Amino acid sequence: MENRVEIKRLASALGAEVRGLDLAEVGPDEARQIEGWLREYHVVFFPDQPLTSDQHIALGEHFGELQAHPHLVNMVGEHEKILELHSGRGGVADEWHSDLSFLPEPALVSILKMVKCPEVGGDTLWANLCLAFEALSDPLRDLCEGFSALHNAEPHGRPEVMTVHPMVRVHPETGRKVLFVNEHFTRRIVELSANESALLLGYLKTWVASPRFCVRYRWEQDTVAMWDNRCTQHMVLNDFEGERVIQRVTVMGDKPQGAPPRWEPYVRPGGRSDTSRHDRMLRKYLRGVAGEN
Numbered sequence: 001m002e003n004r005v006e007i008k009r010l011a012s013a014l015g016a017e018v019r020g021l022d023l024a025e026v027g028p029d030e031a032r033q034i035e036g037w038l039r040e041y042h043v044v045f046f047p048d049q050p051l052t053s054d055q056h057i058a059l060g061e062h063f064g065e066l067q068a069h070p071h072l073v074n075m076v077g078e079h080e081k082i083l084e085l086h087s088g089r090g091g092v093a094d095e096w097h098s099d100l101s102f103l104p105e106p107a108l109v110s111i112l113k114m115v116k117c118p119e120v121g122g123d124t125l126w127a128n129l130c131l132a133f134e135a136l137s138d139p140l141r142d143l144c145e146g147f148s149a150l151h152n153a154e155p156h157g158r159p160e161v162m163t164v165h166p167m168v169r170v171h172p173e174t175g176r177k178v179l180f181v182n183e184h185f186t187r188r189i190v191e192l193s194a195n196e197s198a199l200l201l202g203y204l205k206t207w208v209a210s211p212r213f214c215v216r217y218r219w220e221q222d223t224v225a226m227w228d229n230r231c232t233q234h235m236v237l238n239d240f241e242g243e244r245v246i247q248r249v250t251v252m253g254d255k256p257q258g259a260p261p262r263w264e265p266y267v268r269p270g271g272r273s274d275t276s277r278h279d280r281m282l283r284k285y286l287r288g289v290a291g292e293n
Ligand SMILES: [Fe+2]
Pocket: 093, 097, 098, 099, 234
């Protein structure tokens, strides 16, 4: 099969288009081949793949356990493991994010099928978070490796669903370090005050979206995209008119690993009366963790 496959890189940061592999016929060997492409290109596009829902799910199951979205219920027919996002119903993920980063074990791989795309616009961008980390200066890399960050599901109206990840996670397969912060779900650097966190996190959220770390993809109907959420983030460009419908299956991942934080969580000096409203979320998280132990 390998000699019929054509691979075209799309940007120097990440992304490749693959033709000549029928995703409806993928078996264990082809799945391992796709994993190799994901390690190399991080996001891979397969044009002209009119998968049925059953084939879509079967493809995902080669890469691990699938999970329905914890908050959004937009399943396709009886297929609760397929998430459908419809632009006419507010389903446009137009802020940078790694899928489900508010969970203790966020998504590993997402597999998206473009069901209906506008004639113009509605492209998706992905950014390579390994490159974003590697391109920081030595002192900032060192500082970031000592931090952890709070993520929550506030964009889904569920701010109480939160977790803390290392701000720099290590990709379990490649060993590369990843600057794991995103605009949509990352709320706070745990070890800094609210003001300090807002400043640095604001900078890093912009940094990880720098065009030189990105690829932008123009969709056609029936293109399937697969990406590794452990080392990328993505967003939809909300610049289109008309309908845009996608279906996604999500392979669950493992707990992000990284160096332990070098400092204690920030606690505002002066006791409860001095608690800033900006610290409430962090305190709530810390109380929850203390309650579990
Ligand atoms: Fe997404």
